[in-house]
Amino acid sequence: MAKTDLVEKTMNVPYGLNIIESCLTCKFREDRLFCQLSPAALKKLSSIKSTAMYPKGALLFIEGQLPRGVFILCQGKAKLSTSSKDGKTIILKIAEPGEVLGLSATVSGRPYEVSVELMEPTQANFIARDHFLTFLRENGDAALRVAEQLSENYHSAYEEIRTLGLSASASEKLAKLILEWSADAGSSKGLGNGKNPLKLKVGLTHEEIAEMIGTSRETVSRLFSDFKKKQLLEVKGSTLTIRNRAALERIIQS
Amino acid sequence: MAKTDLVEKTMNVPYGLNIIESCLTCKFREDRLFCQLSPAALKKLSSIKSTAMYPKGALLFIEGQLPRGVFILCQGKAKLSTSSKDGKTIILKIAEPGEVLGLSATVSGRPYEVSVELMEPTQANFIARDHFLTFLRENGDAALRVAEQLSENYHSAYEEIRTLGLSASASEKLAKLILEWSADAGSSKGLGNGKNPLKLKVGLTHEEIAEMIGTSRETVSRLFSDFKKKQLLEVKGSTLTIRNRAALERIIQS
DNA sequence: ACCCCGGAGTGATTGCGGTCACAGGTGTAG
DNA sequence: CTACACCTGTGACCGCAATCACTCCGGGGT
Numbered sequence: 001m002a003k004t005d006l007v008e009k010t011m012n013v014p015y016g017l018n019i020i021e022s023c024l025t026c027k028f029r030e031d032r033l034f035c036q037l038s039p040a041a042l043k044k045l046s047s048i049k050s051t052a053m054y055p056k057g058a059l060l061f062i063e064g065q066l067p068r069g070v071f072i073l074c075q076g077k078a079k080l081s082t083s084s085k086d087g088k089t090i091i092l093k094i095a096e097p098g099e100v101l102g103l104s105a106t107v108s109g110r111p112y113e114v115s116v117e118l119m120e121p122t123q124a125n126f127i128a129r130d131h132f133l134t135f136l137r138e139n140g141d142a143a144l145r146v147a148e149q150l151s152e153n154y155h156s157a158y159e160e161i162r163t164l165g166l167s168a169s170a171s172e173k174l175a176k177l178i179l180e181w182s183a184d185a186g187s188s189k190g191l192g193n194g195k196n197p198l199k200l201k202v203g204l205t206h207e208e209i210a211e212m213i214g215t216s217r218e219t220v221s222r223l224f225s226d227f228k229k230k231q232l233l234e235v236k237g238s239t240l241t242i243r244n245r246a247a248l249e250r251i252i253q254s
Numbered sequence: 255m256a257k258t259d260l261v262e263k264t265m266n267v268p269y270g271l272n273i274i275e276s277c278l279t280c281k282f283r284e285d286r287l288f289c290q291l292s293p294a295a296l297k298k299l300s301s302i303k304s305t306a307m308y309p310k311g312a313l314l315f316i317e318g319q320l321p322r323g324v325f326i327l328c329q330g331k332a333k334l335s336t337s338s339k340d341g342k343t344i345i346l347k348i349a350e351p352g353e354v355l356g357l358s359a360t361v362s363g364r365p366y367e368v369s370v371e372l373m374e375p376t377q378a379n380f381i382a383r384d385h386f387l388t389f390l391r392e393n394g395d396a397a398l399r400v401a402e403q404l405s406e407n408y409h410s411a412y413e414e415i416r417t418l419g420l421s422a423s424a425s426e427k428l429a430k431l432i433l434e435w436s437a438d439a440g441s442s443k444g445l446g447n448g449k450n451p452l453k454l455k456v457g458l459t460h461e462e463i464a465e466m467i468g469t470s471r472e473t474v475s476r477l478f479s480d481f482k483k484k485q486l487l488e489v490k491g492s493t494l495t496i497r498n499r500a501a502l503e504r505i506i507q508s
Numbered sequence: 509a510c511c512c513c514g515g516a517g518t519g520a521t522t523g524c525g526g527t528c529a530c531a532g533g534t535g536t537a538g
Numbered sequence: 539c540t541a542c543a544c545c546t547g548t549g550a551c552c553g554c555a556a557t558c559a560c561t562c563c564g565g566g567g568t
Binding site: 082083084086088090092103104105107108110113114136137138139140141143144146147148150151152153154155157158160161162164165166167168214253 | 395
Binding site: 218 | 544545546547548556
């Protein structure tokens with residue numbers, strides 16, 4: 001494909017990324033949205049998508065814009081956020097490679113509800129809205145997969161509502177977030193207790209963490225101090241070590 | 255169960271409802287999920303659905319249950335809520351006739367994330383999960399409509415996140431809710447200002463309103479007093495009259 | 509008629525966490 | 539190496555709203 005050639009030529013060492021050459025050999029294909037489609041459908045899909053590289057900090061789209069289409073993250077993380085006029089911001093989620101962004105807006109035609117900012121240099125596929133919709137109309141199985149994805153999106157939004165609405169204290173919310181992280185990372189059994197400390201990398205500032213749990217930066221700082229004092233965890237640089245997971249779970253409580 | 259017996263026995267004049275005989279003549283068909291399907295698809299659809307009547311207070315399903323299928327409200331309102339172990343409850347939305355409930359859980363196979371309690375005697379259609387899924391697989395256009403519905407669900411969850419996470423004060427949230435109500439009701443232009451008071455029926459207790467905006471019952475009471483004192487609105491029985499919509503909008507502000 | 513119960517209004521008290529204000533710390537670009 | 543920008547940690551203060559504890563009201567049920 002000409003497009004890919006172009007990419008190769010102009011971006012030999014784009015932003016220090018190794019480019020994923022083809023969707024067919026992409027390691028994320030298996031566990032994501034468009035796995036198990038018919039070969040014909042897959043072919044059609046790759047004919048309407050275009051790949052591009054973006055630098056760290058780039059904005060794929062901004063809340064309120066009319067939906068141009070969907071983006072699929074090949075590699076790199078992205079921050080989905082929304083903010084009010086008075087500058088307050090919520091981070092709804094950190095998207096990982098393989099995720100489809102802008103799906104609900106593209107399907108419904110409503111404006112994008114979040115802004116997407118890349119946290120690292122990123123390779124992403126783009127599919128324009130009209131192409132995407134006609135593709136879905138012609139491929140019922142793909143439409144069903146999209147429905148599943150949307151269900152998942154809804155579910156995570158729902159979880160966010162629960163934390164925001166049901167948890168009394170800020171410490172509760174922070175504990176919840178940390179446990180979520182640890183589940184994503186070493187999902188392997190009972191780490192994080194006593195003799196089995198669980199380490200994880202946190203690439204977020206306190207400010208950003210605050211925006212994720214709907215509190216202030218200072219409160220996050222104080223809570224981390226607290227948790228450290230209580231021996232629940234340790235922080236060295238960007239590495240967080242969970243020392244007493246049980247106690248964290250107890251904070252979320254009852 | 256005794257409850258079901260009661261339902262069967264009293265079915266003749268179920269709960270003072272006029273039964274909607276057929277989906278084909280239902281006035282909600284036009285503007286809802288499965289409009290504009292092919293006649294064949296519509297026929298199939300009505301062959302797999304079953305209609306039932308429920309008393310006020312009935313629970314269609316409960317959060318955490320495995321998804322049995324979807325419910326479509328023919329008439330009557332329902333309260334979608336979720337709650338934590340310690341008894342705190344959030345109401346996510348009040349569903350109106352025509353809405354499809356349990357969609358995301360049914361599509362994804364995840365447990366229902368909310369509980370649905372009927373606020374009035376209600377007629378509803380039920381479609382079992384497996385029937386529904388095979389129907390979707392065989393009708394691509396229906397799958398796409400489902401995707402649209404899910405987008406909408408996501409969108410309203412997203413709005414909830416914004417109010418919960420971005421609004422500073424409780425008054426802001428209440429003002430927002432009231433304006434939402436007024437938009438649903440007399441969407442007609444600039445009512446609710448000065449000489450054009452906009453009346454609307456509120457069938458909710460202060461307790462329930464509190465659960466919708468994530469605050470306490472007492473605070474809702476106090477806020478209503480406040481708003482009345484400031485001439486923004488009046489309350490008589492279950493009728494709420496908006497006197498100064500502009501001021502309400504100013505509360506949401508900046 | 510009565511009671512009774514669920515809802516509504518209101519005061520007093522208290523504490524969590526937001527905000528302001530600074531003082532270190534760390535990294536990186538010049 | 540220095541400088542500047544951006545993080546992090548902490549103290550002081552103070553306001554909103556949760557909570558507790560009542561009273562009052564109205565509509566059913568018996």
